[in-house]
Amino acid sequence: MSNKLTNILVPVISVILGLLVGAIVMLVSGYDPVQGYIALWEGIFGDMFTIGGTIRQITPYILAGLAVAFAFRTGLFNIGVEGQLIMGWLAAAYVGYAFELPAIIHLPLAILAAALAGALWAFIPGLLKAKLQVHEVIVTIMMNYIALHVANAVIQSISDSGEKTPMIHESASLRSTFLDTLTDYSRMHYGIVIALIMVVIMWFILEKTKRGFELKAVGFNQNASEYAGMNVKSNIILAMVISGAFAGLAGAMEALGTFGNITVQAGFTGIGFDGIAVALLGANAPFGVLLGAILFGALKFGSLNMPNVGIPVEIVSIIIALVIFFVASGYIIRVLLERLSKKKEAK
Amino acid sequence: MKKRKFGLALSVVLAAGTLLGACGSKDDTTKGDKEDNFSLAMVTDLGGVDDKSFNQSAWEGIQKFGKDNGMKKGDGGYDYLQSASSSEYNTNLTNMNRRNFDLIFGVGYLMADAVKEVADQKPDTNFSIIDATVDAPNVASILFKEQEGAFLAGVAAASVTKSNKIGFVGGIDIPVINRFHAGFVEGVKAVNPDIKVDVQYTGAFDKAELGKTTANRMFTTGVDVIFHAAGATGNGVFTEAKERKAKDPNANVWVIGVDADQYKEGQVNDKTNVTLTSVMKRVDVAVQDVAKQAKEGKFPGGETLVYGLSDNGMALADSHGAISDETMKKIDDFAKQIADGTIKVPEKVEKKK
Structure with missing residues (x-):
């Protein structure tokens, strides 16, 4: 079997397997799987509203996935995407309402602020890792909690002990009346364009620039890179900063697109953690991340329609988890396929 | 091979059946007159309908109202959706609106923004928010003392x-x-x-x-x-x-x-x-009260209703002798x-x- 064919077959088979096991779960618990999957399908592609909602859900996943993937490619495990996203969200929401500027300056400024905030939040673990060899996993996890509670405190102080910031001005918004009428107020926004551009930018940095080559080299082998004359420390910091900037942009999508403000959060949004799964699904490649985010976002948004036909949220979560489980364990299917094709060749 | 084809045919028939079935029921609900076919729904915030707290209380109120008025769970009767994250409030509210419920409750102050947004987009549906105030002509805000x-x-x-x-x-x-x-x-x-x-x-x-x-x-x-x-x-x-x-x-x-x-x-x-x-905090009392007014065509849109001790909106539970x-x-x-x-x-x- 050709390599290309296997590459396409593996994810397809994984999704089908996941759906099959999900169907069994629904059958066993007394729900109609056909009805359930039709609801899932309609929840993703049913009409303009659901398509818009699916795209909106995919947008932050792309950026969070890119953030994790970029760090991964440079040998770093950035679990702090969640915290960097919250800081980006806060920064964009603040710039969005605190300044009154023409849209052509305001919107880029708010987006830039989010990227900077995310980058700054990732700079700290990067610096600690480079200078003091503190493991980035520990630092980034802890930075998540700091981000959550710092953001909550800031929101409460700027909104005078309320629980949310004022809405951003129109000039900083990614939403448009055109998209709202087209998709029946699905809250879809132009952030998807930014996310897609970032996919290309990440590919460009990693594959087409000298810096990108150095970053990847540091990821493969720090000692060899140092021996080759690269500055390992500055590369580690730079990798974290770029990763954090992607995460901050994901936050900007929430601030300037979906919500228009930031509310006191009782817990994490989960987007940053889902970003880890998205990056793994996409094999840490920019375009792979895009596909991973599409799958993840579509399942996540489409599944919201399943309770509408009477399937409880808990069952829905199990089914979605199963699909992702099978996709993530694609390696097993790959081995099976290779065995099968070898047998055929032997005959 | 034959078996497989049969299976495929069966699933196609099943799929078509459910699709057509869904279409049928949709037509029914839109045809019915709103006055005598009153339906209501709620969307929870991050707690579920079994949170032993106000989401549960609201759902109990809706169930009781439904049973008292001979309604059934599901489209055209009463139902709920649970939200797992704040980004789902808006979608869940819109979904309930698309299922043609006449009155939709958003439970919890966290949902205020989402209720405001969806209520502005769908001026023909009545909404109600619990524990917050939303300024819109088709939203009744419920607060407690x-x-x-x-x-x-x-x-x-x-x-x-x-x-x-x-x-x-x-x-x-x-x-x-x-x-x-x-x-x-x-x-x-x-x-x-x-x-x-x-x-x-x-x-x-x-x-x-x-x-x-x-x-x-x-x-x-x-x-x-x-x-x-x-x-x-x-x-x-x-x-x-x-x-x-x-x-x-x-x-x-x-x-x-x-x-x-x-x-x-x-x-x-x-x-x-x-x-x-x-x-x-008798969220159930408040929910039933607003639902009753809406069913009678006197929905208190744009108003803020405050429930306290005087109208049984707040009460102390039995202490069992303590x-x-x-x-x-x-x-x-x-x-x-x-x-x-x-x-x-x-x-x-x-x-x-």
């Missing part, structure tokens, strides 16, 4: 304390919880101004372990009654109190529950229970004075500066 119920709890707590130290465990520092806090402190003061109230906000509604450590600290420093207004975080307060009571059956430890009657939460064994009483008759009389007395306006309970705690 939490401070009134909490005041009575404060009176009860001040009457059973022996150490003259009482605790208050709050969730997130927001207006709703501040009202509980202010009323409780005021009630304690009304009985004995020398009692110290130890106030602690945990910053979360879903962290039982935080509630437990907070309660542990309070009990250790001599507090013997804790009132929690912290959702699931408060479950940790109950756990800590029960552990202490199990170790030493003579210990004077009490917990006052919130939102619903939390008597069951305080059960140590067959004989002992640490729940003194609960400050019940509160003496003498204290009960005192509480009833205060309740009357609050209900007729003789006593005005403040909504906010004066901040020490």
